[in-house]
Amino acid sequence: MDLLENPFHILTASPRDNRRRIMELADERSLLLDSSECMEARSDLTNPRKRLSAEVAWLPGIGPKRAGEVLLLLESSPTGLLAVDKLSSIARANLLAAGLARLSDHNADDIAEWILEIAWAFENIDPEELSVIINEERVVSGFPEVTDLSAVEAEIQERRRYYRKVIKSALNNLSAKELVEAVTGAVESATDNGEEHGPILIADLVDSYEVEAQGFLEKEEANITALVERLRAAVDAERPDAVLAPMVNQLTQVVKNWDNVAQPIQISTKSRGLDHDASRRVAGLVRNLAIHMFNEHGKLDFSQQLTSMLQEAFAEVGEVAERTAEDADALGEIAERRKLSQLLDPISDLCKTALENSEKHPTSADREAQKVMNTAPQLIANLSASKPGVEILSQGKDEIALTLMHCAVVYGNKTEKWKPCIAFLEEALKYASSQEV
Numbered sequence: 001m002d003l004l005e006n007p008f009h010i011l012t013a014s015p016r017d018n019r020r021r022i023m024e025l026a027d028e029r030s031l032l033l034d035s036s037e038c039m040e041a042r043s044d045l046t047n048p049r050k051r052l053s054a055e056v057a058w059l060p061g062i063g064p065k066r067a068g069e070v071l072l073l074l075e076s077s078p079t080g081l082l083a084v085d086k087l088s089s090i091a092r093a094n095l096l097a098a099g100l101a102r103l104s105d106h107n108a109d110d111i112a113e114w115i116l117e118i119a120w121a122f123e124n125i126d127p128e129e130l131s132v133i134i135n136e137e138r139v140v141s142g143f144p145e146v147t148d149l150s151a152v153e154a155e156i157q158e159r160r161r162y163y164r165k166v167i168k169s170a171l172n173n174l175s176a177k178e179l180v181e182a183v184t185g186a187v188e189s190a191t192d193n194g195e196e197h198g199p200i201l202i203a204d205l206v207d208s209y210e211v212e213a214q215g216f217l218e219k220e221e222a223n224i225t226a227l228v229e230r231l232r233a234a235v236d237a238e239r240p241d242a243v244l245a246p247m248v249n250q251l252t253q254v255v256k257n258w259d260n261v262a263q264p265i266q267i268s269t270k271s272r273g274l275d276h277d278a279s280r281r282v283a284g285l286v287r288n289l290a291i292h293m294f295n296e297h298g299k300l301d302f303s304q305q306l307t308s309m310l311q312e313a314f315a316e317v318g319e320v321a322e323r324t325a326e327d328a329d330a331l332g333e334i335a336e337r338r339k340l341s342q343l344l345d346p347i348s349d350l351c352k353t354a355l356e357n358s359e360k361h362p363t364s365a366d367r368e369a370q371k372v373m374n375t376a377p378q379l380i381a382n383l384s385a386s387k388p389g390v391e392i393l394s395q396g397k398d399e400i401a402l403t404l405m406h407c408a409v410v411y412g413n414k415t416e417k418w419k420p421c422i423a424f425l426e427e428a429l430k431y432a433s434s435q436e437v
Contacts (some may be wrong), residue, residue: 001057001162003074003098007041008054014064015055015137019046048144049151052134056155057162059095061088061133070095078102082117090130093121093159097166108178111170112185118163119190119201127153164204180261183209187264194270194316206268213261220258221282227251228285235297248302252309255286259313266316275317283310283320287327343388347379347396351403358407362414369407369424376400376431394433401437404428 003009010033011025026042044050059067070087073080078099087095100114131152135145146152171179187206190198231247259266262279269276286306294303307327314320354372358365383396408424411417 001053002101003058003071003094006054006058007044008058009071010037010041011045013045014067015058015060015134016064016140018142022046048146051143052146052151053155053158055134055137056090056130056152056159057094059087059091060130060137062091074098074102082113088130088133089121089124089126090156090159093118093125093163096121097163100170101166103170106170106173108174108181109185111174111178111182112189114170115167115182115186115202115205116189118167119186119199119205122160122163122201123199125156125159127156130156160201160204163201164208167201167205168208180264183264184267187267191267191271194267197271198268203268203272206264210265213265216261217258217278220254220261221278224251224254224258224282225285227254228289232289232292235293235299238297241299241302244299244302248305251286252305255282255309256313258282263316266314270316275319279314279317280320283314283317283324286310287320287324290327343383343386343392344396344399347376347383347399350375350379351399354403355406358410362410365407365411365414366417366420366424369404369411369420372400372403372407373424373427380431397431397433398437401428401431401433404431 007013008015011022011029013022013025017025022042022045026038029041030038044054059070062070070081070084073084074095081095081099084092084095096114096118100111100118103110103114106114127149131146131149134152138145171182174182183205187198187202188194190202227247227250231244231251234244234247259279259282262276266276266279287310290303290306290310293299293306307324310320310324310327314324350372354368358368380393380396380400383393404424405428408421408428411424412421
C-alpha cells in the first residue's frame with residue numbers, strides 16, 4: 001500500500017480521528033472523489049482489523065500537521081525526503097518507499113542510496129514499539145487497542161513485501177548496467193564489502209536479483225567453459241603466443257563481465273560466511289587452465305595474467321581468493337627468478353663459450369681467458385645498473401672468476417706456460433666473491 005493510496009490520505013484523516021470524524025470526512029471526500037473509494041476507505045479505518053493495515057502503512061507517531069508537511073514534500077520534491085528526520089522507523093520507511101516510487105531523475109548511485117535508507121529504516125522497526133505507538137493513537141481516537149503482537153508482526157512483513165516491490169520497480173527503470181551498479185553499491189555499503197551482516201531487505205534484494213540474473217550467469221558460464229577448452233587445445237597444439245594472446249584477452253573479458261553481474265551475490269554470500277558456488281566453479285575452470293599453461297607449456301606471462309584477473313575478480317570469494325593469492329606468489333617468485341636469470345645470461349653465454357672453446361682447443365685457452373677479461377667489466381657494469389641485488393651480482397662475478405681459473409688450468413697443463421696463467425688467476429681473484437671461490 002502506497003502512502004498516497006492509504007485510506008488515511010484518501011479521507012485526509014488522522015489516526016487520532018474518532019469514528020464520527022472519519023464518517024464525516026468520508027462524506028465530504030465523496031463529493032470530490034469516487035464515492036465507492038471513499039466508502040471503502042471509511043470501512044478500512046473503522047474496522048479495527050482492517051485499520052491495522054492502514055496504520056502500519058501510514059505514518060505512525062507523526063502528528064497531523066507534520067504528516068501534512070511531509071506528504072506535501074512527497075508530492076512536490078521527493079528527493080528532499082532523505083533529509084527528513086525525527087520520524088519513527090516505520091514512518092520513515094513508508095515515506096522513503098513512496099518517494100522512491102516517484103523519483104523521476106536518478107542514476108545507479110541515487111537508487112543505491114534510497115535502497116540503503118529504506119533497508120536500514122525497516123531493520124530498525126521494533127514490533128513492540130510500533131504497537132505502543134499505534135495503541136497511543138487508538139486511545140485518542142477511541143478504537144480498541146491492539147493486543148495481538150503477531151498481528152503487528154504480520155503487517156510489518158506485509159510492508160517488507162511492499163518495499164521489495166517498490167525497490168524492484170525502481171531498479172527496473174535503470175539500464176542493465178546501472179541496475180547491476182545500483183545493487184552492487186547497495187550491497188557493498190550495507191555489508192561493508194561482505195565483512196558484516198546487512199539488513200534483511202538487502203538479503204531479499206540479492207535473492208531476487210540472483211533469480212533474475214541466473215539465466216545470464218548460466219549462459220556466460222557455458223561460454224567461459226567453451227573458451228577455456230579452446231584455449232587449452234590451442235596451447236596443447238603449441239600455437240604461437242600471437243594466437244594465444246587474443247584468446248586469453250577474450251577469456252579475461254568474459255570472466256570479468258560474468259563477475260560484474262555476480263558481484264552483489266558474491267558479497268552478500270560472503271557476509272553470511274559462505275562462498276558463492278558458481279563463482280568457485282568459474283574461477284576453478286580458469287585457475288586450472290592457468291596452472292596447465294605454466295606447468296605443461298611454461299607460459300608464465302599468460303598464467304600470471306589469468307591469475308591476476310582471478311585475484312581481482314573473485315576477491316570476495318574466500319576460497320578462491322586464498323588459492324589465487326598462493327598461485328600469484330608462486331608465479332611471482334618464478335618470474336623473479338627468470339628475470340634475474342636473464343640478467344645473468346650475457347655473462348653465462350660468455351663463460352660458456354670460453355669453457356667450451358678451451359676444452360676443444362686447450363692451447364688457445366689463453367685467448368679465451370683474455371676475451372673474458374676484456375668483456376667482463378662491461379657486462380658486470382650492465383648487471384650492476386639493473387640493481388639485481390648482492391646475491392645475483394656475486395653469482396655473475398663468481399662465474400667469471402671460475403671461468404678464468406678453468407682457462408688458466410687448461411692452458412697451463414697443456415702448455416706449461418705458467419706466467420699468463422698466474423695473470424689469469426690474479427684477475428679471477430678480483431672477481432671472486434668469497435674465500436672459497
